[in-house]
Structure formats: C-alpha cells, structure tokens
Amino acid sequence: MxxxxxxxxxxxxxxxxxxxxxxxxxxxxxxxxxLELAGLMNxxxxxxxxxxxxxxxxxxxxxxxxxxxxxxxxxSMVERLKGVLGPASGPSSVDDGKWVLLQGPxxxxxxxxxxxxxxxxxxxxxxxxxxxxQAFADACARGTAGPCLxxxxxxxxxxxxxxxSQTSIGKGQVSIGSVSVDLATRVFGDLAPCRVLVVxxxxxxxxxxxxxxxxxxxxxxxxxxxxxxxxxxxxxxxGSVCDFCELESQLWKSDIVISxxxxxxxxxxxxxxxxxxxxxxxxxxxxxxxxxxxxIDPDASExxxxxxxxxDDVSSIANENMSVRRAEIAYCREYVDSxxxxxWDDLVRRMPDASMG
Numbered sequence: 001m002x003x004x005x006x007x008x009x010x011x012x013x014x015x016x017x018x019x020x021x022x023x024x025x026x027x028x029x030x031x032x033x034x035l036e037l038a039g040l041m042n043x044x045x046x047x048x049x050x051x052x053x054x055x056x057x058x059x060x061x062x063x064x065x066x067x068x069x070x071x072x073x074x075x076s077m078v079e080r081l082k083g084v085l086g087p088a089s090g091p092s093s094v095d096d097g098k099w100v101l102l103q104g105p106x107x108x109x110x111x112x113x114x115x116x117x118x119x120x121x122x123x124x125x126x127x128x129x130x131x132x133x134q135a136f137a138d139a140c141a142r143g144t145a146g147p148c149l150x151x152x153x154x155x156x157x158x159x160x161x162x163x164x165s166q167t168s169i170g171k172g173q174v175s176i177g178s179v180s181v182d183l184a185t186r187v188f189g190d191l192a193p194c195r196v197l198v199v200x201x202x203x204x205x206x207x208x209x210x211x212x213x214x215x216x217x218x219x220x221x222x223x224x225x226x227x228x229x230x231x232x233x234x235x236x237x238x239g240s241v242c243d244f245c246e247l248e249s250q251l252w253k254s255d256i257v258i259s260x261x262x263x264x265x266x267x268x269x270x271x272x273x274x275x276x277x278x279x280x281x282x283x284x285x286x287x288x289x290x291x292x293x294x295x296i297d298p299d300a301s302e303x304x305x306x307x308x309x310x311x312d313d314v315s316s317i318a319n320e321n322m323s324v325r326r327a328e329i330a331y332c333r334e335y336v337d338s339x340x341x342x343x344w345d346d347l348v349r350r351m352p353d354a355s356m357g
Contacts (some may be wrong), residue, residue, distance in 0.1 A: 010348035011148045012068040015107040016081050016099060019061035020121045022089050023098040025312045028060075029293040031085055031098055035062060038084045047080075049073035052146035054139040054153065058131050059204075059292040059311055060121050065107065067148045074103070108152055108347075109340035115160035116332055117169060121315035123329070124169045127176060127203070129160050148347065155343045163335060167328040177207030179314050180288045181215050184256050187286045187307055192216045197254035198239075199247065199268075200261040201229035204290050208258045209237040221254070223247055224261060248272050251285070258288045259295040268296040273303055288314065 018031055035041045041062070046053060052067040068074060078101060082088065089097035102110055110119065115132050117124040136153045139145035145153070164170050181191070188194055196217050198205050201224040209220060220239030223246070224230045234241045242250055251257065251272060259268060273285070273296075284305045289296040294310060301308040309317075 010104065010344065011351045012071055012074065013104055013107045013148065013152070013347075014066050014068060014074060014077065015102040015110060016064045016066075016077075017061065017102065017110070018085060018099040019063070019119070020312070020315070021119075022100060025292060025294065025310055027098050032062060032293065034084050040064070040084065047077075049076070052149045053144045054136055054149050056132060056135040058128070059290065060315075065111070065149060065152075067146065105340055105344035108156075108343050109337060111152060111156045112159045112336040112340050113333070115156045116163050116336060117160075118329065118332060118336065121312070122176070122179065125176070126164075126170055127207070129157075129164070130203075133157065148351065151347065151350075152343065155339065159336060159339050163332050167332060169328045169332050176204055176290060176311075176314060177209075177211040179317060180208050180258060180290065180309075181211040183288065183309055183314065183317065184212075184286050185215065187284065188255065190216075191256075192218055194255040195219045195221065195253060196256040196258070197221045197223065197250050198233075199257065199259040199295065200224050200291070201226045201233050202260060202262065204260040205258070206233055206236070208260070208288075208290070209233060209239065212256075212258075213237055221250065223250065225263075248275075254285065255283070256286045256288075258290065260290040261295055263291070263293070263295060265293060266295060266297050268300070270297045270300050270303070273297075273300045273306055290314070 018028065020028070023031060032041070041057065046066070049069050050066050051069055054065045056063040056065075066077070068077065078088065081099070081101070085097075085099045087097040089100045113119045115129050117126070117128055120128050132153075136145060139149070184194070185191060191212070194217060196212055196219065198209055198220065201222070205222075205224075209222070212220060220234070220237055221242055222230045222234040222237075222239050223242045223244050225244050231241055247267070251268070252275070257268070261267060268287075282305065284307060287296055287300065287306065287308045289308065289310045292311060296308060298308070298310070300306055
C-alpha cells in the first residue's frame with residue numbers, strides 16, 4: 001500500500017490495482033482466479049459501503065475504482081482484498097505484495113497516466129485508452145458510476161486526448177498487434193508465404209490480423225468459440241474460417257499461431273504441439289500467446305523448433321524501441337500531475353465533507 005494520503009475533505013476515492021508492474025503473468029493468472037472465486041471480477045461481491053465503482057479488466061491489469069461512504073470503510077475494504085490477493089505492496093523494501101492501494105489524488109493521477117499509456121506494459125500503447133473508455137461506459141450502463149467517478153474519468157479522457165494529439169507518446173511500434181507481427185518477421189523474414197492461424201475473436205485478435213495483412217500475409221485462418229464473431233473478423237481481414245474443433249489439426253499446418261482467447265485455461269497443450277513439431281519436421285512454428293490466463297502451455301517453449309512468446313515477452317520487446325517516446329515521457333508525467341491536482345482540488349470543493357464519518 002502506498003504511504004498515507006491526506007484525505008481531509010473531498011470524496012473517499014480508492015483504487016485497488018493488480019497490474020504487470022507488481023505481478024508477472026503467472027502471478028496475474030493465479031490472482032485473477034482468486035478474484036473470480038471471490039466474486040470480485042464482475043463486482044458482484046462489492047459491499048454496501050461502495051457508493052460508486054468502475055472496474056477495469058484487461059490482460060495486464062485488474063483495477064477497481066470505488067468511492068466509499070466514509071473513511072472508516074477503507075480499512076475494511078483493504079482487509080477484504082488482502083484476504084483474496086494477499087498483502088498489498090508498500091513503500092518498504094520488505095513489501096512484496098502483488099497489488100497496490102491508492103487513495104484520493106493518487107487515484108486521479110494514476111488514471112490520467114493510465115489513459116495516456118504511461119502505466120502500460122508497452123509505454124504509449126493505444127489499446128488501453130479504448131479499454132478504459134469501455135470499462136467506464138459499462139459502469140455507466142450498470143448505474144455504478146456516479147458524479148465523482150464520472151468527473152474523474154471524463155477529465156482523464158481529456159488529458160489523454162490532449163497528450164496523444166500534442167506529443168509523440170503514442171508514436172512508434174506500440175500496439176500489441178504490430179509488435180507481435182514484428183516478432184514473427186524476425187523469425188521468418190518475409191511473411192507473405194506464411195500460413196497464419198489466429199485463435200480468438202476479440203479486439204487483440206483483430207489488431208493482430210490487421211497488422212498481419214499490412215505485412216503482406218496471404219493466408220490468414222481464424223478460429224474461436226464465437227463462430228459468428230470469427231466469421232466477421234475473417235471477412236474484415238480477407239481470411240478464411242475453420243471450426244474450433246479443428247484447432248489441433250490446424251496447428252501443424254500453420255507457421256504462425258497468434259492466440260488471444262478469454263478461455264479460463266490452456267487450449268493448446270504440449271502434447272498437441274509435440275505432434276505438430278513431429279509433422280513439421282525441420283520447419284519452425286512461431287507461437288504468440290496474448291491471453292491472460294495463457295492459452296498455450298508455457299512448457300511448449302522447450303520443444304524443438306517451437307518459438308513461444310507471451311504477453312510479457314511482447315511488451316518487453318516493444319519497450320526496446322521507445323527513443324521517440326522517451327523524450328515525451330517527462331513532459332507527459334508533469335502534465336498528468338498538474339491536471340490531477342487540479343481535478344482533486346475541484347472534487348474537494350464540490351464534495352467537501354464526503355470523507356468524514
């Protein structure tokens with residue numbers, strides 16, 4: 001947990017964040033499973049002390065933004081989360097928690113930085129802005145985002161739009177799809193003759209398919225459990241469709257496999273890939289697992305002629321090439337901080353007594 005924050009006056013604004021900075025991909029898988037069991041992944045187990053809430057759930061983070069009725073409820077919320085996630089991270093070097101709790105103006109500052117891409121695993125990446133906007137829209141539709149969070153999120157969107165349009169923070173290769181395709185190019189060189197299998201029909205799969213098509217891939221095959229969505233994605237990208245039950249047989253035919261489903265566990269096992277490797281003989285297969293929980297058994301990386309990268313690997317490679325963005329980061333952080341202070345001061349004026357009690 002962060003150090004104490006002066007919460008005299010203003011709303012009791014709290015953020016619990018489980019993210020890539022504190023938890024690697026294996027830890028995030030485990031903790032997401034715990035959150036599901038506790039009913040917190042969908043917010044169904046939030047207590048009566050919560051006045052407003054917005055939940056953000058992506059491959060790299062689970063974040064719960066809440067406005068509580070009064071300060072006395074903060075401690076009880078922390079204890080509930082500790083029971084699920086273990087101890088929170090803090091300023092002490094002995095604190096090794098996998099999540100962090102922020103309060104008051106720190107919440108506003110964090111959200112601003114998140115929308116800009118400063119807190120992303122791939123600094124400056126563009127997907128997170130859309131994901132935050134969708135999470136806020138979902139909260140509004142459920143009726144859980146009230147006047148406080150509405151103002152905080154809308155102001156963060158304004159900050160992100162300004163910095164993304166007026167700086168180079170988002171320039172360069174900073175989308176998951178584009179970096180994944182660049183990795184494939186490192187292995188195969190010319191992608192035109194490659195046969196690519198995209199498993200999953202979500203936004204990440206769509207971005208990867210667009211990047212592959214721009215690189216000249218001529219043979220794209222899509223599969224997934226949502227047959228209608230897979231068909232739509234294939235039509236948009238000029239690819240073909242195979243039934244999800246044919247996944248195993250499609251593996252040995254494919255040079256590149258990009259998997260990004262929302263399945264609760266592994267859908268591509270070592271045994272499936274071992275047979276695939278035997279059939280392909282000396283031809284390598286390149287696997288990019290962009291799912292959390294991971295779709296592909298991580299032990300597959302030990303197989304001959306199998307090149308496996310997960311989301312953490314892709315993000316690390318993306319940040320190798322950020323010379324253009326690095327020059328902008330300091331300015332963006334300063335701007336984010338100044339706007340956060342202004343928003344918080346405004347909230348204190350609008351809701352002066354909300355934190356008492």
